[in-house]
Amino acid sequence: MDESIIGRVEIFYGVKPAPLCKALGDCPIEEAEPGQTLLHPGMRSPHHMYVVLEGEVAIHFDGPDEPPSRFARPGDTVGELSTLLDTPPNATVKCQRPAQLLRIDQDVLHRVTNQFPLISRNLVGRVSSWLKMNTAQLVAREHRLIEQEKRLRAVVDSTVNGILIIETDGQVSAYNNGAQRIFGFAADEVVGQSVEFLLPSPPFTNFDDYFRALKPDHLALGEGLVCSAVRKDGVRILTELLASEVRYQDNRFLTLVVNDITRRFEAERAEQRLRDAMSRYVPDAFLALLGKTNIIDVRPGDGVVREMTVLFSDIRDFTAFSETRSPQEVFEFINDYLDAVEPEVTSTGGVVDKYIGDAIMALFPQQADDAVAAALGMIKALSRFNARRARNGEPEVRTGYGVNTGTLMLGAVGNRERMDGTVIGDAVNLAARLEGMTKLYKAPLLISHDAMLAMRKPEARRIRFVDVVAPKGRSMPAFVYEVYDHESAELRALKDETRPLLERAIALHHLGAHQQALNLLGPCLACSGDEDPVAQIYRQRAMDARREAMPADWDAGWRDEMATGLTEIDARHQALFAEAQRLRALFLGSSEHDDLFGATGTFEDMAHDCFLAEELLMRQNGNVGLDEHKARHDAFRRDLSNVRREIVTRVRDPAYLYLRLKVLAYDWFANHIHHWDQPMGRRLA
Structure with a gap:
C-alpha cells in the first residue's frame, strides 16, 4: 500500500501513514474496469467505502445517464459518509478509467476511527461540509423545480390544444387555457366535474369500466379518437383526442390532449362531396389508369399507352324508341337501363369510360376474361330488366356487345377551360364495329381474335368463329367470334354440335370453295333450323358466291x-x-x-x-x-x-x-x- 497516497487522503489528515497503513493492511485492493458501477442510490447500504489508488472514477449526482458531477482521482475517497452513517449512497459512482481501489469495509472504518481520533474529527468536518453543500443543492434544486413548474404551466396554458388530466374516478383535476378556448367553460366550472361533463360520448360515458379495463402495461391509448362535444354556448363541435395513461409512483391518471377539428372535418366533408361529384364524371379508376390520385392533377395531354380490352355496348333501335317518347321519358329509361347493367362492369374490374347516349364504352385493364364476363353479366341483367318491363306492359329492350383487345392511348383531351377523359386507338374502333355486327348475326356478343387470344381461359367459354372482315382503316382482316354462354341449354347444345361443321364451312367460303361450304351448311341447318342465323347467312352468301370483306385478289400469289x-x-x-x-x-x-x-x-x-x-x-x-x-x-x-x-x-x-x-x-x-x-x-x- 502506497503510504504517499494514504497520506493525501483528506479524512486521514494528521494521522501518521505508517501505523494507518498497518491498521488498513487487511483491506482488499480491487481492480475496476471502465463503466463498472461501484455504488448507486439503489443500494440499501453499501457497508464499504473506496480510496482511489490509481485511475479515475466518476460521480453522477443527477443520474447514471447524466454527465458526471465530479471525478475522484488517486487520494480521493467515495462512499465514506454513507458507510459511516449506514445510509444509501446519494450518487452513482462508476469507473471512468481502469482503476485500483482500496476497499474499506464498515467495521474497519469504525475501528480505525476509534484508534485514530483525528479521523473522527475529519469525518465530522466532512459531514458538516456535506450537509451545508447538500442543503444548498436542495435549495437550488427546489428553486429550479419551481421555475420549471412555472415554465411548464406557461407552456401548457399557452398551447392551442386543450389539455385535461383525468383521475381514476373520472374527475377532471387539471384544465388549461387551450381547453377553455375549445369548450368555453372556465377552469373552476370544470375541475372536479366528471369528464362526461365535457365529452358526453363513449368511451367517457362509461369511464370507470373503460379505465379499469386498461392493462397494467398499457401506456398509450393512441390518437385519432374522435368524440363529439357541446360548448358552453350550445354549439356542437367535433374533437380529436390523444389519450395517454400516466403512472407516477402509486398513482394513475389520464392525460387528454384535445384538438377542435370541427372546421377541418367540415372542409374534408365538403372536399369529399366535391370528389364524389367529380368521380361521377371522371371515375377514380380512370384516374388510377392515368397514374393520378386527384382530378386536379390532370392536365390536357396527360396520357398513357397500354394494352387493354374495350367493351362497347349499344341498345338496338334506340332512335325509333326515343321518337315515340318525351325527352323526360327517354332520360328516365336510359338511367333505369344503366342502373341495371353498369354494376356488371365495375364488379368485374372494368371502368366505364363514357356513356354515349344509350351506348356504354368500358375499359378492362387486367384481363380480357373480365370484359367477356361483364358482357355476359350485362346480358343477364338485361333479361331481368326486360322481365320487369314486361310486367309493366313495356316492350323488350335488345342490346349488342363488342369486345376487342389492343393497344390504345388513354388520356385527357381539351384545353384549360374544358377537358374530357378519353381513349383513342384502333382497338376502340374495332370494338364498336363488332358491336354493330351483332345486328347482322343476331348474336348479342361478338369478340375479336385478339380478345380471344388475350383471355386466360378461353376454353371456359363457348366460342365459335363467325366471320373474317376487313374493317375500314385496318390493313389486316379481323377474325370475329361469337360467345354464346348466355343462350338456353337447348340452343347451346345445338351450337356445340354444329360448331365444327359451321366453322369449316365459313372458312371454305372465305377461301373460295363455295360449293364445299354449301355441302357442309346443309347438315348444319338441318340440325339447327331457324335457330342459327349465322348458318342461314352463310348459306345465302355461298349461294351468291360473295366474298364479303375479303380482297379481290385474295388467292393471288407473288406479283x-x-x-x-x-x-x-x-x-x-x-x-x-x-x-x-x-x-x-x-x-x-x-x-x-x-x-x-x-x-x-x-x-x-x-x-x-x-x-x-x-x-x-x-x-x-x-x-x-x-x-x-x-x-x-x-x-x-x-x-x-x-x-x-x-x-x-x-x-x-x-x-x-x-x-x-x-x-x-x-x-x-x-x-x-x-x-x-x-x-x-x-x-x-
Missing part, C-alpha cells in the same frame, strides 16, 4: 409490283408466297394436325431467315428504321406462333387454321412489303 429491288429479299419473298400456296393443299386435304404443325414450322423458319436478312441489311446501312421494322417482324412471329398453338390444341378445323395462316401469310406480307420493305429497298438502292 411483280411487290419487288423491293433487293435481289436476295425478293427471292425470299417469292419463296414464302410459294410455300403459303403449297400449304393450302395440305391444310384443305389433311386432317392430321401433326402434319400441319410440321409444315407451318418450315414456313416459320423461312420467315425468320427472311427477317434476319432484312435486319442485317439495315444494320449494315446505318440502322435507319431498324427498330420499328423489327417490331413488326416480332409481331408476325408472335401471330404465327399463335396459329401453331391453335394447331396443337386440335380444337379448330384445318380449313379454319389455313384461313388464319392465309390471312397472316398473304395479307400481312403484302401490306408489310408495300409499307416497309419497298421503302427500305429504295433507301438501300
Whole structure:
C-alpha cells in the first residue's frame, strides 16, 4: 500500500501513514474496469467505502445517464459518509478509467476511527461540509423545480390544444387555457366535474369500466379518437383526442390532449362531396389508369399507352324508341337501363369510360376474361330488366356487345377551360364495329381474335368463329367470334354440335370453295333450323358466291409490283408466297394436325431467315428504321406462333387454321412489303 497516497487522503489528515497503513493492511485492493458501477442510490447500504489508488472514477449526482458531477482521482475517497452513517449512497459512482481501489469495509472504518481520533474529527468536518453543500443543492434544486413548474404551466396554458388530466374516478383535476378556448367553460366550472361533463360520448360515458379495463402495461391509448362535444354556448363541435395513461409512483391518471377539428372535418366533408361529384364524371379508376390520385392533377395531354380490352355496348333501335317518347321519358329509361347493367362492369374490374347516349364504352385493364364476363353479366341483367318491363306492359329492350383487345392511348383531351377523359386507338374502333355486327348475326356478343387470344381461359367459354372482315382503316382482316354462354341449354347444345361443321364451312367460303361450304351448311341447318342465323347467312352468301370483306385478289400469289429491288429479299419473298400456296393443299386435304404443325414450322423458319436478312441489311446501312421494322417482324412471329398453338390444341378445323395462316401469310406480307420493305429497298438502292 502506497503510504504517499494514504497520506493525501483528506479524512486521514494528521494521522501518521505508517501505523494507518498497518491498521488498513487487511483491506482488499480491487481492480475496476471502465463503466463498472461501484455504488448507486439503489443500494440499501453499501457497508464499504473506496480510496482511489490509481485511475479515475466518476460521480453522477443527477443520474447514471447524466454527465458526471465530479471525478475522484488517486487520494480521493467515495462512499465514506454513507458507510459511516449506514445510509444509501446519494450518487452513482462508476469507473471512468481502469482503476485500483482500496476497499474499506464498515467495521474497519469504525475501528480505525476509534484508534485514530483525528479521523473522527475529519469525518465530522466532512459531514458538516456535506450537509451545508447538500442543503444548498436542495435549495437550488427546489428553486429550479419551481421555475420549471412555472415554465411548464406557461407552456401548457399557452398551447392551442386543450389539455385535461383525468383521475381514476373520472374527475377532471387539471384544465388549461387551450381547453377553455375549445369548450368555453372556465377552469373552476370544470375541475372536479366528471369528464362526461365535457365529452358526453363513449368511451367517457362509461369511464370507470373503460379505465379499469386498461392493462397494467398499457401506456398509450393512441390518437385519432374522435368524440363529439357541446360548448358552453350550445354549439356542437367535433374533437380529436390523444389519450395517454400516466403512472407516477402509486398513482394513475389520464392525460387528454384535445384538438377542435370541427372546421377541418367540415372542409374534408365538403372536399369529399366535391370528389364524389367529380368521380361521377371522371371515375377514380380512370384516374388510377392515368397514374393520378386527384382530378386536379390532370392536365390536357396527360396520357398513357397500354394494352387493354374495350367493351362497347349499344341498345338496338334506340332512335325509333326515343321518337315515340318525351325527352323526360327517354332520360328516365336510359338511367333505369344503366342502373341495371353498369354494376356488371365495375364488379368485374372494368371502368366505364363514357356513356354515349344509350351506348356504354368500358375499359378492362387486367384481363380480357373480365370484359367477356361483364358482357355476359350485362346480358343477364338485361333479361331481368326486360322481365320487369314486361310486367309493366313495356316492350323488350335488345342490346349488342363488342369486345376487342389492343393497344390504345388513354388520356385527357381539351384545353384549360374544358377537358374530357378519353381513349383513342384502333382497338376502340374495332370494338364498336363488332358491336354493330351483332345486328347482322343476331348474336348479342361478338369478340375479336385478339380478345380471344388475350383471355386466360378461353376454353371456359363457348366460342365459335363467325366471320373474317376487313374493317375500314385496318390493313389486316379481323377474325370475329361469337360467345354464346348466355343462350338456353337447348340452343347451346345445338351450337356445340354444329360448331365444327359451321366453322369449316365459313372458312371454305372465305377461301373460295363455295360449293364445299354449301355441302357442309346443309347438315348444319338441318340440325339447327331457324335457330342459327349465322348458318342461314352463310348459306345465302355461298349461294351468291360473295366474298364479303375479303380482297379481290385474295388467292393471288407473288406479283411483280411487290419487288423491293433487293435481289436476295425478293427471292425470299417469292419463296414464302410459294410455300403459303403449297400449304393450302395440305391444310384443305389433311386432317392430321401433326402434319400441319410440321409444315407451318418450315414456313416459320423461312420467315425468320427472311427477317434476319432484312435486319442485317439495315444494320449494315446505318440502322435507319431498324427498330420499328423489327417490331413488326416480332409481331408476325408472335401471330404465327399463335396459329401453331391453335394447331396443337386440335380444337379448330384445318380449313379454319389455313384461313388464319392465309390471312397472316398473304395479307400481312403484302401490306408489310408495300409499307416497309419497298421503302427500305429504295433507301438501300
